[in-house]
Amino acid sequence: MDSLPPVHLGAIVLAASAVVLLARVPLEKALVEGADIFGQPRSQFLLDLALGLAAGGLAGLFNTLALGFPPFSGFKLFVGMGALAFLLALDSAITRQRLIIDRACTKNWRTPPESVHPMARKLALVAVSSAVFVAALITLILANGVDWLAMHAADPAALAQAKRSVTLEVVYVTGVLVAGVGFLIVRYAENLRRLLAEQTGVLESVSKGDLSRRIPVATADEFGVIAARTNAMIEGLKHRTELMNALEQAKAVQRSLLPGQIPVREGLDMAATASYSGQTGGDYYDFLELAGDSLAVVVADVSGHGVDSALLMASARGFLRQGALCLSDTSRIVTTLNRHLSRDVAGSGHFITLFMLVIDPRAKTVEWVRAGHDPAILYDPAQDAFSELAGRGLPLAVDQESAYLPGRLKQWPAGQIAVLGTDGLWEGFAPDGSMYGKDRLRQVVRDNAQATAQEILDAVVADWKDFLGAAPPQDDLTLAVIRFL
Structure with a gap:
């Protein structure tokens, strides 16, 4: 080599x-x-x-x-x-x-x-x-x-x-x-x-x-x-973004189902609001024009919260408004609504609690129907006394054959304040685990008894948010305040 x-x-x-x-x-x-x-x-x-x-x-x-x-x-x-x-x-x-x-x-x-x-x-x-x-x-x-x-x-x-x-x-x-x-x-x-x-x-x-x-x-x-x-993550993020956009649209639609303006009635001062813990919720309030000059103030709450609750509430709103157009009797409106909902949600495990307060300023009458919902609170500033508009009735969509009977006030509650709400208000929890409760709600109403309905509502919501502090709300909040002038 x-x-x-x-x-x-x-x-x-x-x-x-x-x-x-x-x-x-x-x-x-x-x-x-x-x-x-x-x-x-x-x-x-x-x-x-x-x-x-x-x-x-x-x-x-x-x-x-x-x-x-x-x-x-x-x-x-x-x-x-x-x-x-x-x-x-x-x-x-x-x-x-x-x-x-x-x-x-x-x-x-x-x-x-x-x-x-x-x-x-x-x-x-x-x-x-x-x-x-x-x-x-x-x-x-x-x-x-x-x-x-x-x-x-x-x-x-x-x-x-x-x-x-x-x-x-x-x-x-x-x-x-x-x-x-x-x-x-x-x-x-x-x-x-x-x-x-x-x-x-x-x-x-x-x-x-x-x-x-x-x-x-x-x-x-x-x-x-x-x-x-990373591509799988981006794809998941894309789906999530599309879902969030759909939820935003659903939120806008659900907001549009709430009353745009509160009806004006002589002798009544009214205010209402709804706030959801998520993008959509199961709470609902409405003002329905009934026969004559009667006005129905409705507050309702679907079990759970989210898209499924929002869809059920939209369905309930449609049935309720249809019944209000065709029927004049409060009891028949709620009873018919219960039959429709019972057929629609059978087996789903969902139900709806509802409180309907029907006011006729001309006839000076007040009646209500309670379907498993918390009673409305009635405050008389002259006597500094609170009472409740109670009554018996199962939540809607529980029993198709259930009937709902109205309760009535014996006289017109002149000068008094009615408060209708959902449990998201008094069952709100502070960071330390304490609950807002109805006693605190009553105290805020008492302290603002001479204010307008909107001012009373704003005071309650502000106090509720201050109580919750940094803790996020766990449930939807709906509140309606009616002053009988």
């Missing part, structure tokens, strides 16, 4: 490589491009490494069989070309990976890989393989030096020449390998930069509210997993 001129050795290496490269294109189409897209870089690496080893084997065999060199000399050539083929195969795999990344970014691939190949395992395999080739090359260099020393043991300058030769060869081989590995690291870092830039761009768009973009899934390692999981 020492007597073979470098030009001849180079010609042998090039000739062996050229023979092998003739098969590279058809093999690449069959074995690489026909493989799974995420496995193509691995297939590319294995193909080019195999071709490089084949070229090294051909060159070593030619040196041994045709030129008569010892088999050990051919083996050294095989190992050297194998090390070079290893670096070139890694470069081809990185290039193939870059093509896949560019294609994935262009076509916005989103399908996650069926199997994951951890990046740590790939890097470990590359590191171990590199160490094996380095160890093999250094071993061959040392073995060659020992052989040379054995042949020139009588020469006094042999030891110094051997040390110099071995040192130069080790430095040369190490330098070539370090330069090759450094070049491959830079190339691989470019692929990572491309992936990270794409992911960062998508996440920046998401942070600005654009949920139309997705991270391309271009690898079968941790980056591919992160991309797939």
Whole structure:
């Protein structure tokens, strides 16, 4: 081998490589491009490494069989070309990976890989393989030096020449390998930069509210997993945003079902409000025009709260308004409403509590129907006395055959204040766990007895919010205040 001129050795290496490269294109189409897209870089690496080893084997065999060199000399050539083929195969795999990344970014691939190949395992395999080739090359260099020393043991300058030769060869081989590995690291870092830039761009768009973009899934390692999981997160966020928008629309629709204006009646001062703990709720209030000059003030509460409660309340509102148009008797209106709701919500577990206060300012009459709801509170400032408009009646949609009988005041409650509400008011809880309660409600009404109905309502709501503090409301709040002038 020492007597073979470098030009001849180079010609042998090039000739062996050229023979092998003739098969590279058809093999690449069959074995690489026909493989799974995420496995193509691995297939590319294995193909080019195999071709490089084949070229090294051909060159070593030619040196041994045709030129008569010892088999050990051919083996050294095989190992050297194998090390070079290893670096070139890694470069081809990185290039193939870059093509896949560019294609994935262009076509916005989103399908996650069926199997994951951890990046740590790939890097470990590359590191171990590199160490094996380095160890093999250094071993061959040392073995060659020992052989040379054995042949020139009588020469006094042999030891110094051997040390110099071995040192130069080790430095040369190490330098070539370090330069090759450094070049491959830079190339691989470019692929990572491309992936990270794409992911960062998508996440920046998401942070600005654009949920139309997705991270391309271009690898079968941790980056591919992160991309797939992030896309799933964005998809879930998109669905959630659409749901929130739908709930906002539902909230607007439900708000539109509440009375836009409070009717004006001589001798009455009225105010009402509704506040929901979520986007939608199950509370409801209304003012219904009945026969003659009668006015029905209705406060109702569906069990639970949310979209299902809001839908049931909308249905109840439709039945109630239809009944108010067709019927004049308070008892028949509520009884008919109960029959409709019982058929609609049978088996759902939902029910509705309702309080209907019917006032006729001309006839000076007050009557009410209570369907499982808390009694209305009546305050007489002249006597500083509270009473309740009680009565018997199951909640609506519990028993289809249930009948509802009205209660009546014996005389017109001139100067008195009626308060109708839902349990979200007096069952509100402060951060310390204490409950607002009806006693506190009565005290606020007493303290503002000389104010208008709207001022009384505002005072109650303000006191309720102050009591809750930072604690979010757990239930919907509906409140109506009527002053009998």
